Amino acid sequence: MAYWEDGALMLEIEITKQSDGAGVLRCTRKDGSVTWQKQTRHAAHFALHDLTHYAVETVLGYRRAFFGLIAEGWDVDDTTGHGARGVIPAEAIEVEQMVGLFDSERASGVLWTEAEFSTFSPRTLTADEIQAVRALRSELFRRWAAVAPGQKLQLAFEPDGDAAPPSKYAGSL
Numbered sequence: 121m122a123y124w125e126d127g128a129l130m131l132e133i134e135i136t137k138q139s140d141g142a143g144v145l146r147c148t149r150k151d152g153s154v155t156w157q158k159q160t161r162h163a164a165h166f167a168l169h170d171l172t173h174y175a176v177e178t179v180l181g182y183r184r185a186f187f188g189l190i191a192e193g194w195d196v197d198d199t200t201g202h203g204a205r206g207v208i209p210a211e212a213i214e215v216e217q218m219v220g221l222f223d224s225e226r227a228s229g230v231l232w233t234e235a236e237f238s239t240f241s242p243r244t245l246t247a248d249e250i251q252a253v254r255a256l257r258s259e260l261f262r263r264w265a266a267v268a269p270g271q272k273l274q275l276a277f278e279p280d281g282d283a284a285p286p287s288k289y290a291g292s293l
Contacts, residue, residue, distance in 0.1 A: 131191040131277040133174070135167055139269045143167030147190045157196040168226070171264060172219045174275060175257040180249060185215035187277040214242045222253060 135143040141164040146156040159166040173186045198205040225232045234247045267273050
């Protein structure tokens with residue numbers, strides 16, 4: 121797990137598995153504040169969607185997408201762009217589009233080529249980046265599948281502070 125210089129965890133993520141396979145997402149920030157969400161429609165999908173967010177944001181070094189915004193103090197409901205904070209940053213929109221592509225690839229049952237991703241992705245992804253996201257996502261899905269109902273999967277969101285900005289939105293970081 122990653123910690124702030126003062127010893128506090130950057131963002132602790134817990135997804136508790138419900139008996140129907142759905143997850144309850146709970147995020148605890150450095151200051152101890154919490155935001156959480158329980159999905160009711162398409163609930164089993166959202167645990168996998170959130171894990172895909174984690175993989176995309178972690179592997180590609182995004183800081184101002186779903187988990188980065190939550191770490192900054194946004195509530196889960198605010199990350200839709202319809203909450204108290206208003207419009208989400210362009211970087212978060214970019215990530216949501218990429219997560220949607222990885223979700224679509226998963227739903228299709230076919231691994232997309234680099235060219236297929238590039239056709240729809242808001243930024244060009246290399247074959248190595250695509251594979252790295254897939255590898256982390258697969259590991260997270262494996263871990264989630266092993267979680268018994270009532271138990272939780274715990275993660276720490278820890279973007280690499282030394283990484284170069286991931287996209288054309290670098291100036292707004």
